[in-house]
Amino acid sequence: MAEHGQSGGIAEHLQYWTVSFDDGNPFMQLHMDTMILTLLIAAGMIGFAAWLRGRLVSGVPSGVQNFMESVIEFINQTVRDNFPTRNPLIAPLALTIFLFIFLCNSLDILPAYLMHHIAGLFGLHSFRQVPTNDLNLPVAMALSVFVLVLYYEFKLKPAHFVKELLFQPFAALLLDAKNPLVKLIGVLLIPLNLVLKLIEELAKPLSLSFRLFGNMFAGEVIFLLIASLLLVGELEGLMTAGGVVSEFFGLLVGLGWSLFHMFIGLLQAFIFMILSVVYLSIAHQPAEH
Amino acid sequence: MSIDLTFVAQIIVFVTMVAVLWKLLYGPLNDLMEARAKKIAEGLAAAEAGLEARAEAEAEIARLLDDARAKAHEIIAAAEHRANEINEEAVTKARQEAEGILDAAREEVRAEVNRARQELRKEVAAVALLAAEKVIESELDAARHGKLIDSIVEKGFGAA
Numbered sequence: 167m168a169e170h171g172q173s174g175g176i177a178e179h180l181q182y183w184t185v186s187f188d189d190g191n192p193f194m195q196l197h198m199d200t201m202i203l204t205l206l207i208a209a210g211m212i213g214f215a216a217w218l219r220g221r222l223v224s225g226v227p228s229g230v231q232n233f234m235e236s237v238i239e240f241i242n243q244t245v246r247d248n249f250p251t252r253n254p255l256i257a258p259l260a261l262t263i264f265l266f267i268f269l270c271n272s273l274d275i276l277p278a279y280l281m282h283h284i285a286g287l288f289g290l291h292s293f294r295q296v297p298t299n300d301l302n303l304p305v306a307m308a309l310s311v312f313v314l315v316l317y318y319e320f321k322l323k324p325a326h327f328v329k330e331l332l333f334q335p336f337a338a339l340l341l342d343a344k345n346p347l348v349k350l351i352g353v354l355l356i357p358l359n360l361v362l363k364l365i366e367e368l369a370k371p372l373s374l375s376f377r378l379f380g381n382m383f384a385g386e387v388i389f390l391l392i393a394s395l396l397l398v399g400e401l402e403g404l405m406t407a408g409g410v411v412s413e414f415f416g417l418l419v420g421l422g423w424s425l426f427h428m429f430i431g432l433l434q435a436f437i438f439m440i441l442s443v444v445y446l447s448i449a450h451q452p453a454e455h
Numbered sequence: 456m457s458i459d460l461t462f463v464a465q466i467i468v469f470v471t472m473v474a475v476l477w478k479l480l481y482g483p484l485n486d487l488m489e490a491r492a493k494k495i496a497e498g499l500a501a502a503e504a505g506l507e508a509r510a511e512a513e514a515e516i517a518r519l520l521d522d523a524r525a526k527a528h529e530i531i532a533a534a535e536h537r538a539n540e541i542n543e544e545a546v547t548k549a550r551q552e553a554e555g556i557l558d559a560a561r562e563e564v565r566a567e568v569n570r571a572r573q574e575l576r577k578e579v580a581a582v583a584l585l586a587a588e589k590v591i592e593s594e595l596d597a598a599r600h601g602k603l604i605d606s607i608v609e610k611g612f613g614a615a
Binding site: 187192193194195196197200201204205208211212214215216218219222224231234235238239242255257258259261262265266300301302303305306307309310 | 457458459460461462463464465466468469470471472473475476477479480481482483484485487488490491
Protein backbone atom coordinates (compact mmCIF):
# COMPACT_ATOMS: atom_id res chain seq x y z
CA MET A 167 0.00 0.00 0.00
CA ALA A 168 2.97 2.26 0.56
CA GLU A 169 3.69 2.13 -3.16
CA HIS A 170 0.16 3.22 -3.95
CA GLY A 171 0.44 6.14 -1.58
CA GLN A 172 3.58 7.39 -3.29
CA SER A 173 2.17 7.06 -6.77
CA GLY A 174 -0.50 9.68 -6.14
CA GLY A 175 -4.12 10.08 -5.13
CA ILE A 176 -5.86 8.64 -8.17
CA ALA A 177 -3.89 5.40 -8.27
CA GLU A 178 -4.44 4.98 -4.54
CA HIS A 179 -8.21 5.32 -4.99
CA LEU A 180 -8.24 2.72 -7.75
CA GLN A 181 -7.15 -0.06 -5.37
CA TYR A 182 -9.60 -2.66 -4.08
CA TRP A 183 -10.12 -3.73 -0.50
CA THR A 184 -8.73 -7.20 -0.99
CA VAL A 185 -8.80 -10.23 1.26
CA SER A 186 -6.36 -12.92 0.14
CA PHE A 187 -6.76 -16.61 0.97
CA ASP A 188 -3.48 -17.68 -0.59
CA ASP A 189 -0.71 -15.12 -0.99
CA GLY A 190 1.00 -17.24 -3.63
CA ASN A 191 -2.08 -17.51 -5.84
CA PRO A 192 -3.53 -14.18 -7.07
CA PHE A 193 -6.81 -15.89 -8.00
CA MET A 194 -7.52 -16.80 -4.38
CA GLN A 195 -8.60 -13.36 -3.25
CA LEU A 196 -11.88 -11.51 -2.80
CA HIS A 197 -12.60 -7.85 -3.48
CA MET A 198 -14.53 -7.14 -0.32
CA ASP A 199 -15.75 -3.71 -1.47
CA THR A 200 -17.27 -5.20 -4.63
CA MET A 201 -18.78 -8.08 -2.66
CA ILE A 202 -20.25 -5.89 0.10
CA LEU A 203 -21.78 -3.41 -2.31
CA THR A 204 -23.21 -6.04 -4.68
CA LEU A 205 -24.61 -8.03 -1.77
CA LEU A 206 -26.15 -4.84 -0.35
CA ILE A 207 -27.69 -3.99 -3.73
CA ALA A 208 -28.89 -7.58 -4.20
CA ALA A 209 -30.37 -7.63 -0.68
CA GLY A 210 -31.99 -4.24 -1.33
CA MET A 211 -33.52 -5.48 -4.59
CA ILE A 212 -34.76 -8.71 -3.04
CA GLY A 213 -36.14 -6.84 0.00
CA PHE A 214 -37.83 -4.36 -2.30
CA ALA A 215 -39.31 -7.22 -4.37
CA ALA A 216 -40.62 -8.95 -1.24
CA TRP A 217 -42.04 -5.66 0.08
CA LEU A 218 -43.71 -4.87 -3.24
CA ARG A 219 -45.11 -8.39 -3.56
CA GLY A 220 -47.11 -7.89 -0.38
CA ARG A 221 -48.59 -4.64 -1.68
CA LEU A 222 -49.58 -5.70 -5.19
CA VAL A 223 -53.09 -4.80 -6.26
CA SER A 224 -54.82 -6.40 -9.21
CA GLY A 225 -56.84 -3.27 -10.01
CA VAL A 226 -55.47 0.10 -11.04
CA PRO A 227 -51.79 0.22 -10.02
CA SER A 228 -50.28 3.30 -8.44
CA GLY A 229 -46.95 4.57 -7.15
CA VAL A 230 -44.14 2.03 -6.98
CA GLN A 231 -46.17 -0.79 -8.52
CA ASN A 232 -47.05 1.43 -11.45
CA PHE A 233 -43.39 2.33 -11.98
CA MET A 234 -42.25 -1.29 -11.77
CA GLU A 235 -44.99 -2.39 -14.17
CA SER A 236 -43.71 0.24 -16.61
CA VAL A 237 -40.17 -1.15 -16.27
CA ILE A 238 -41.39 -4.74 -16.76
CA GLU A 239 -43.52 -3.73 -19.74
CA PHE A 240 -40.46 -2.03 -21.27
CA ILE A 241 -38.39 -5.20 -20.70
CA ASN A 242 -41.15 -7.44 -22.08
CA GLN A 243 -41.50 -5.24 -25.15
CA THR A 244 -37.72 -5.31 -25.74
CA VAL A 245 -37.69 -9.11 -25.46
CA ARG A 246 -40.77 -9.47 -27.69
CA ASP A 247 -39.18 -7.25 -30.34
CA ASN A 248 -36.00 -9.33 -30.45
CA PHE A 249 -37.10 -12.87 -29.70
CA PRO A 250 -38.47 -15.25 -32.33
CA THR A 251 -39.91 -17.68 -29.77
CA ARG A 252 -41.21 -17.49 -26.22
CA ASN A 253 -38.75 -18.39 -23.48
CA PRO A 254 -39.93 -17.51 -19.94
CA LEU A 255 -36.35 -17.13 -18.64
CA ILE A 256 -35.30 -14.28 -20.93
CA ALA A 257 -37.41 -11.43 -19.55
CA PRO A 258 -36.55 -12.03 -15.85
CA LEU A 259 -32.89 -12.36 -16.86
CA ALA A 260 -33.03 -9.09 -18.80
CA LEU A 261 -34.82 -7.36 -15.92
CA THR A 262 -32.19 -8.50 -13.42
CA ILE A 263 -29.33 -7.45 -15.69
CA PHE A 264 -30.84 -4.02 -16.30
CA LEU A 265 -31.77 -3.23 -12.70
CA PHE A 266 -28.61 -4.66 -11.16
CA ILE A 267 -26.20 -2.90 -13.51
CA PHE A 268 -28.12 0.36 -13.32
CA LEU A 269 -28.09 0.34 -9.51
CA CYS A 270 -24.38 -0.55 -9.42
CA ASN A 271 -23.62 2.25 -11.91
CA SER A 272 -25.73 4.71 -9.92
CA LEU A 273 -23.34 4.51 -7.00
CA ASP A 274 -21.03 6.63 -9.14
CA ILE A 275 -23.18 9.65 -8.28
CA LEU A 276 -21.74 9.63 -4.77
CA PRO A 277 -18.81 12.05 -4.25
CA ALA A 278 -15.61 10.61 -5.68
CA TYR A 279 -13.67 10.13 -2.45
CA LEU A 280 -16.62 9.61 -0.07
CA MET A 281 -16.53 5.82 0.32
CA HIS A 282 -12.77 5.85 0.45
CA HIS A 283 -12.77 8.31 3.32
CA ILE A 284 -15.57 6.50 5.18
CA ALA A 285 -13.63 3.26 4.83
CA GLY A 286 -10.58 5.11 6.09
CA LEU A 287 -12.45 5.83 9.32
CA PHE A 288 -12.61 2.05 9.88
CA GLY A 289 -8.91 1.62 9.20
CA LEU A 290 -9.24 0.45 5.60
CA HIS A 291 -6.84 1.74 2.96
CA SER A 292 -9.05 1.18 -0.11
CA PHE A 293 -12.69 1.02 -1.01
CA ARG A 294 -14.04 1.21 -4.59
CA GLN A 295 -17.59 2.51 -4.62
CA VAL A 296 -18.82 1.29 -8.03
CA PRO A 297 -18.98 -2.53 -8.35
CA THR A 298 -19.18 -2.41 -12.17
CA ASN A 299 -15.70 -0.85 -12.15
CA ASP A 300 -14.45 -4.20 -10.94
CA LEU A 301 -13.86 -6.38 -14.00
CA ASN A 302 -14.98 -9.44 -12.03
CA LEU A 303 -18.61 -8.32 -12.02
CA PRO A 304 -19.09 -7.55 -15.77
CA VAL A 305 -17.15 -10.68 -16.73
CA ALA A 306 -19.19 -12.82 -14.34
CA MET A 307 -22.46 -11.53 -15.80
CA ALA A 308 -21.26 -11.70 -19.42
CA LEU A 309 -19.95 -15.23 -18.93
CA SER A 310 -23.23 -16.33 -17.35
CA VAL A 311 -25.07 -15.02 -20.40
CA PHE A 312 -22.49 -16.64 -22.71
CA VAL A 313 -22.92 -20.04 -21.01
CA LEU A 314 -26.67 -19.66 -21.47
CA VAL A 315 -26.14 -18.83 -25.16
CA LEU A 316 -23.97 -21.95 -25.63
CA TYR A 317 -26.56 -24.04 -23.80
CA TYR A 318 -29.34 -22.93 -26.11
CA GLU A 319 -27.12 -23.27 -29.21
CA PHE A 320 -26.39 -26.90 -28.32
CA LYS A 321 -29.91 -27.63 -27.14
CA LEU A 322 -31.87 -26.12 -30.03
CA LYS A 323 -29.57 -26.73 -33.05
CA PRO A 324 -26.53 -28.84 -32.07
CA ALA A 325 -25.66 -30.03 -35.59
CA HIS A 326 -25.88 -26.52 -36.98
CA PHE A 327 -23.67 -25.10 -34.25
CA VAL A 328 -20.98 -27.77 -34.71
CA LYS A 329 -21.17 -27.26 -38.48
CA GLU A 330 -20.68 -23.53 -38.00
CA LEU A 331 -17.75 -24.14 -35.68
CA LEU A 332 -15.99 -26.34 -38.23
CA PHE A 333 -17.03 -24.99 -41.64
CA GLN A 334 -17.38 -21.22 -41.18
CA PRO A 335 -16.21 -18.93 -42.71
CA PHE A 336 -14.58 -21.17 -45.36
CA ALA A 337 -17.49 -23.57 -45.84
CA ALA A 338 -17.84 -22.80 -49.55
CA LEU A 339 -14.41 -24.22 -50.30
CA LEU A 340 -15.18 -27.42 -48.44
CA LEU A 341 -18.76 -28.11 -49.41
CA ASP A 342 -19.32 -26.60 -52.83
CA ALA A 343 -16.03 -27.08 -54.71
CA LYS A 344 -15.76 -29.85 -57.30
CA ASN A 345 -12.01 -29.73 -57.52
CA PRO A 346 -10.60 -32.32 -55.06
CA LEU A 347 -7.59 -30.08 -54.37
CA VAL A 348 -9.86 -27.23 -53.27
CA LYS A 349 -11.82 -29.67 -51.16
CA LEU A 350 -8.59 -30.77 -49.54
CA ILE A 351 -7.72 -27.15 -48.80
CA GLY A 352 -11.17 -26.78 -47.29
CA VAL A 353 -10.59 -29.75 -45.01
CA LEU A 354 -7.20 -28.36 -44.02
CA LEU A 355 -8.88 -25.06 -43.15
CA ILE A 356 -11.17 -26.69 -40.56
CA PRO A 357 -8.78 -25.91 -37.64
CA LEU A 358 -8.56 -22.31 -38.83
CA ASN A 359 -12.36 -22.17 -39.02
CA LEU A 360 -12.53 -23.51 -35.50
CA VAL A 361 -10.08 -20.92 -34.19
CA LEU A 362 -11.84 -18.05 -35.98
CA LYS A 363 -15.25 -19.19 -34.78
CA LEU A 364 -14.03 -19.58 -31.21
CA ILE A 365 -12.56 -16.06 -31.35
CA GLU A 366 -15.87 -14.79 -32.72
CA GLU A 367 -17.82 -16.49 -29.94
CA LEU A 368 -15.42 -15.42 -27.19
CA ALA A 369 -15.53 -11.86 -28.45
CA LYS A 370 -19.17 -11.68 -27.38
CA PRO A 371 -18.68 -11.99 -23.61
CA LEU A 372 -15.41 -10.07 -23.84
CA SER A 373 -16.93 -7.10 -25.65
CA LEU A 374 -20.00 -7.25 -23.41
CA SER A 375 -18.00 -7.13 -20.19
CA PHE A 376 -15.22 -4.78 -21.28
CA ARG A 377 -17.66 -2.25 -22.73
CA LEU A 378 -19.38 -1.90 -19.35
CA PHE A 379 -16.17 -2.06 -17.38
CA GLY A 380 -14.35 0.42 -19.63
CA ASN A 381 -17.12 2.97 -19.59
CA MET A 382 -17.62 2.89 -15.85
CA PHE A 383 -13.91 2.73 -15.07
CA ALA A 384 -13.19 5.68 -17.34
CA GLY A 385 -16.04 7.57 -15.73
CA GLU A 386 -14.64 7.00 -12.28
CA VAL A 387 -11.14 8.02 -13.37
CA ILE A 388 -12.53 11.25 -14.82
CA PHE A 389 -14.38 11.90 -11.53
CA LEU A 390 -11.14 11.42 -9.64
CA LEU A 391 -9.26 13.61 -12.13
CA ILE A 392 -11.79 16.41 -11.79
CA ALA A 393 -11.62 16.16 -8.03
CA SER A 394 -7.82 15.99 -7.99
CA LEU A 395 -7.12 18.73 -10.51
CA LEU A 396 -9.67 21.34 -9.48
CA LEU A 397 -10.06 20.96 -5.74
CA VAL A 398 -7.40 22.35 -3.47
CA GLY A 399 -6.00 19.92 -0.99
CA GLU A 400 -5.39 22.17 1.99
CA LEU A 401 -8.12 23.64 4.18
CA GLU A 402 -6.40 27.07 4.18
CA GLY A 403 -6.42 27.08 0.40
CA LEU A 404 -10.24 27.10 0.36
CA MET A 405 -10.25 30.63 1.76
CA THR A 406 -8.11 32.10 -0.99
CA ALA A 407 -9.55 33.58 -4.20
CA GLY A 408 -7.96 30.81 -6.23
CA GLY A 409 -9.46 28.26 -3.89
CA VAL A 410 -12.99 29.67 -4.29
CA VAL A 411 -12.69 29.78 -8.10
CA SER A 412 -11.27 26.28 -8.07
CA GLU A 413 -14.14 25.05 -5.89
CA PHE A 414 -16.69 26.73 -8.11
CA PHE A 415 -15.33 25.25 -11.32
CA GLY A 416 -14.82 21.92 -9.62
CA LEU A 417 -18.44 21.88 -8.54
CA LEU A 418 -19.65 22.93 -11.99
CA VAL A 419 -17.57 20.42 -13.93
CA GLY A 420 -18.25 17.67 -11.37
CA LEU A 421 -22.00 18.28 -11.55
CA GLY A 422 -21.97 18.24 -15.35
CA TRP A 423 -19.96 15.06 -15.47
CA SER A 424 -22.18 13.48 -12.79
CA LEU A 425 -25.32 14.10 -14.84
CA PHE A 426 -23.65 12.84 -17.99
CA HIS A 427 -22.25 9.81 -16.21
CA MET A 428 -25.67 8.94 -14.76
CA PHE A 429 -26.93 8.85 -18.34
CA ILE A 430 -23.94 6.71 -19.33
CA GLY A 431 -24.73 4.33 -16.46
CA LEU A 432 -28.32 3.97 -17.62
CA LEU A 433 -27.20 3.56 -21.23
CA GLN A 434 -24.64 0.91 -20.35
CA ALA A 435 -27.23 -1.05 -18.35
CA PHE A 436 -29.55 -0.94 -21.34
CA ILE A 437 -26.79 -1.91 -23.80
CA PHE A 438 -25.71 -4.87 -21.64
CA MET A 439 -29.33 -6.02 -21.37
CA ILE A 440 -30.21 -5.60 -25.05
CA LEU A 441 -27.02 -7.32 -26.25
CA SER A 442 -27.66 -10.23 -23.88
CA VAL A 443 -31.18 -10.55 -25.30
CA VAL A 444 -29.85 -10.30 -28.86
CA TYR A 445 -27.16 -12.99 -28.28
CA LEU A 446 -29.77 -15.28 -26.75
CA SER A 447 -32.15 -14.44 -29.58
CA ILE A 448 -29.51 -15.47 -32.15
CA ALA A 449 -29.12 -18.75 -30.29
CA HIS A 450 -32.89 -19.28 -30.61
CA GLN A 451 -33.03 -18.44 -34.33
CA PRO A 452 -33.93 -21.47 -36.42
CA ALA A 453 -30.97 -22.91 -38.35
CA GLU A 454 -30.68 -21.83 -41.99
CA HIS A 455 -30.35 -24.59 -44.54
CA MET B 456 -7.80 -5.19 -12.18
CA SER B 457 -7.68 -8.95 -11.99
CA ILE B 458 -9.96 -11.94 -12.23
CA ASP B 459 -10.15 -13.77 -8.95
CA LEU B 460 -12.60 -15.42 -6.55
CA THR B 461 -14.78 -12.31 -6.75
CA PHE B 462 -15.64 -13.45 -10.27
CA VAL B 463 -16.98 -16.80 -9.00
CA ALA B 464 -18.82 -15.09 -6.14
CA GLN B 465 -20.37 -12.61 -8.57
CA ILE B 466 -21.65 -15.44 -10.78
CA ILE B 467 -23.33 -16.93 -7.70
CA VAL B 468 -24.78 -13.54 -6.72
CA PHE B 469 -26.02 -12.89 -10.25
CA VAL B 470 -27.59 -16.32 -10.80
CA THR B 471 -29.23 -16.19 -7.35
CA MET B 472 -30.61 -12.74 -8.08
CA VAL B 473 -32.08 -13.86 -11.40
CA ALA B 474 -33.83 -16.77 -9.68
CA VAL B 475 -35.06 -14.77 -6.67
CA LEU B 476 -36.19 -11.71 -8.64
CA TRP B 477 -37.94 -13.96 -11.12
CA LYS B 478 -39.84 -15.56 -8.26
CA LEU B 479 -40.47 -12.43 -6.17
CA LEU B 480 -40.63 -9.52 -8.60
CA TYR B 481 -41.00 -10.42 -12.26
CA GLY B 482 -43.29 -13.43 -11.85
CA PRO B 483 -46.00 -11.86 -9.65
CA LEU B 484 -45.97 -8.54 -11.49
CA ASN B 485 -46.04 -10.14 -14.91
CA ASP B 486 -48.86 -12.50 -13.91
CA LEU B 487 -50.79 -9.55 -12.55
CA MET B 488 -50.21 -7.53 -15.73
CA GLU B 489 -51.20 -10.46 -17.95
CA ALA B 490 -54.36 -11.07 -15.90
CA ARG B 491 -55.22 -7.37 -16.11
CA ALA B 492 -54.49 -7.26 -19.85
CA LYS B 493 -56.68 -10.34 -20.30
CA LYS B 494 -59.46 -8.75 -18.25
CA ILE B 495 -59.23 -5.52 -20.24
CA ALA B 496 -59.21 -7.47 -23.50
CA GLU B 497 -62.28 -9.41 -22.36
CA GLY B 498 -63.99 -6.16 -21.33
CA LEU B 499 -63.19 -4.60 -24.69
CA ALA B 500 -64.40 -7.73 -26.48
CA ALA B 501 -67.61 -7.67 -24.41
CA ALA B 502 -68.08 -3.98 -25.18
CA GLU B 503 -67.48 -4.72 -28.84
CA ALA B 504 -69.95 -7.59 -28.70
CA GLY B 505 -72.43 -5.31 -26.90
CA LEU B 506 -72.06 -2.69 -29.61
CA GLU B 507 -72.53 -5.33 -32.28
CA ALA B 508 -75.59 -6.71 -30.45
CA ARG B 509 -76.99 -3.20 -30.14
CA ALA B 510 -76.40 -2.57 -33.83
CA GLU B 511 -78.05 -5.90 -34.65
CA ALA B 512 -80.97 -5.09 -32.35
CA GLU B 513 -81.38 -1.68 -33.96
CA ALA B 514 -81.27 -3.28 -37.38
CA GLU B 515 -83.84 -5.86 -36.22
CA ILE B 516 -86.04 -3.09 -34.81
CA ALA B 517 -85.78 -1.17 -38.09
CA ARG B 518 -86.60 -4.33 -40.01
CA LEU B 519 -89.60 -5.10 -37.79
CA LEU B 520 -90.80 -1.51 -38.09
CA ASP B 521 -90.50 -1.71 -41.86
CA ASP B 522 -92.37 -5.03 -41.83
CA ALA B 523 -95.07 -3.61 -39.55
CA ARG B 524 -95.35 -0.52 -41.72
CA ALA B 525 -95.60 -2.64 -44.85
CA LYS B 526 -98.15 -4.89 -43.17
CA ALA B 527 -100.16 -1.88 -42.01
CA HIS B 528 -100.12 -0.53 -45.57
CA GLU B 529 -101.25 -3.92 -46.84
CA ILE B 530 -104.05 -4.07 -44.25
CA ILE B 531 -105.15 -0.52 -45.07
CA ALA B 532 -105.03 -1.26 -48.79
CA ALA B 533 -106.99 -4.48 -48.26
CA ALA B 534 -109.51 -2.66 -46.07
CA GLU B 535 -109.90 0.10 -48.66
CA HIS B 536 -110.25 -2.52 -51.35
CA ARG B 537 -112.84 -4.41 -49.28
CA ALA B 538 -114.67 -1.18 -48.49
CA ASN B 539 -114.76 -0.36 -52.18
CA GLU B 540 -116.03 -3.85 -52.91
CA ILE B 541 -118.71 -3.58 -50.22
CA ASN B 542 -119.63 -0.16 -51.51
CA GLU B 543 -119.79 -1.39 -55.06
CA GLU B 544 -121.74 -4.47 -53.97
CA ALA B 545 -124.19 -2.24 -52.07
CA VAL B 546 -124.54 0.11 -55.03
CA THR B 547 -124.99 -2.79 -57.44
CA LYS B 548 -127.47 -4.46 -55.12
CA ALA B 549 -129.36 -1.19 -54.65
CA ARG B 550 -129.30 -0.63 -58.36
CA GLN B 551 -130.57 -4.15 -58.97
CA GLU B 552 -133.26 -3.77 -56.33
CA ALA B 553 -134.25 -0.41 -57.78
CA GLU B 554 -134.37 -1.91 -61.23
CA GLY B 555 -136.43 -4.80 -59.84
CA ILE B 556 -138.80 -2.37 -58.20
CA LEU B 557 -138.95 -0.35 -61.39
CA ASP B 558 -139.56 -3.48 -63.46
CA ALA B 559 -142.28 -4.60 -61.07
CA ALA B 560 -143.84 -1.16 -61.19
CA ARG B 561 -143.65 -1.10 -64.96
CA GLU B 562 -145.15 -4.56 -65.09
CA GLU B 563 -147.91 -3.51 -62.76
CA VAL B 564 -148.55 -0.36 -64.76
CA ARG B 565 -148.60 -2.40 -67.92
CA ALA B 566 -151.04 -4.88 -66.33
CA GLU B 567 -153.21 -2.05 -65.09
CA VAL B 568 -153.19 -0.43 -68.51
CA ASN B 569 -154.12 -3.75 -70.10
CA ARG B 570 -156.84 -4.33 -67.58
CA ALA B 571 -158.15 -0.80 -68.10
CA ARG B 572 -158.05 -1.34 -71.86
CA GLN B 573 -159.96 -4.57 -71.52
CA GLU B 574 -162.57 -2.93 -69.37
CA LEU B 575 -162.73 0.05 -71.66
CA ARG B 576 -162.97 -2.23 -74.63
CA LYS B 577 -165.83 -4.08 -73.02
CA GLU B 578 -167.58 -0.87 -72.10
CA VAL B 579 -167.07 0.59 -75.58
CA ALA B 580 -168.36 -2.60 -77.12
CA ALA B 581 -171.38 -2.55 -74.86
CA VAL B 582 -171.93 1.12 -75.59
CA ALA B 583 -171.49 0.49 -79.31
CA LEU B 584 -173.90 -2.38 -79.20
CA LEU B 585 -176.34 -0.33 -77.28
CA ALA B 586 -175.97 2.51 -79.69
CA ALA B 587 -176.30 0.25 -82.66
CA GLU B 588 -179.39 -1.33 -81.16
CA LYS B 589 -180.83 2.03 -80.75
CA VAL B 590 -180.03 2.98 -84.32
CA ILE B 591 -181.05 -0.10 -86.20
CA GLU B 592 -183.30 -1.54 -83.57
CA SER B 593 -183.76 -5.25 -83.86
CA GLU B 594 -181.71 -5.73 -87.02
CA LEU B 595 -178.68 -6.56 -84.93
CA ASP B 596 -178.44 -9.78 -82.98
CA ALA B 597 -176.13 -9.51 -80.00
CA ALA B 598 -174.96 -13.08 -80.30
CA ARG B 599 -174.49 -12.89 -84.05
CA HIS B 600 -172.93 -9.46 -84.41
CA GLY B 601 -171.11 -9.25 -81.04
CA LYS B 602 -167.88 -10.83 -82.49
CA LEU B 603 -167.91 -8.39 -85.38
CA ILE B 604 -168.25 -5.44 -83.07
CA ASP B 605 -165.52 -6.73 -80.79
CA SER B 606 -163.08 -7.07 -83.67
CA ILE B 607 -163.88 -3.57 -84.81
CA VAL B 608 -163.37 -2.21 -81.29
CA GLU B 609 -160.16 -4.22 -81.05
CA LYS B 610 -158.84 -2.70 -84.22
CA GLY B 611 -159.88 0.71 -83.03
CA PHE B 612 -158.02 0.33 -79.70
CA GLY B 613 -155.09 -1.38 -81.35
CA ALA B 614 -154.57 1.73 -83.42
CA ALA B 615 -154.90 3.92 -80.35
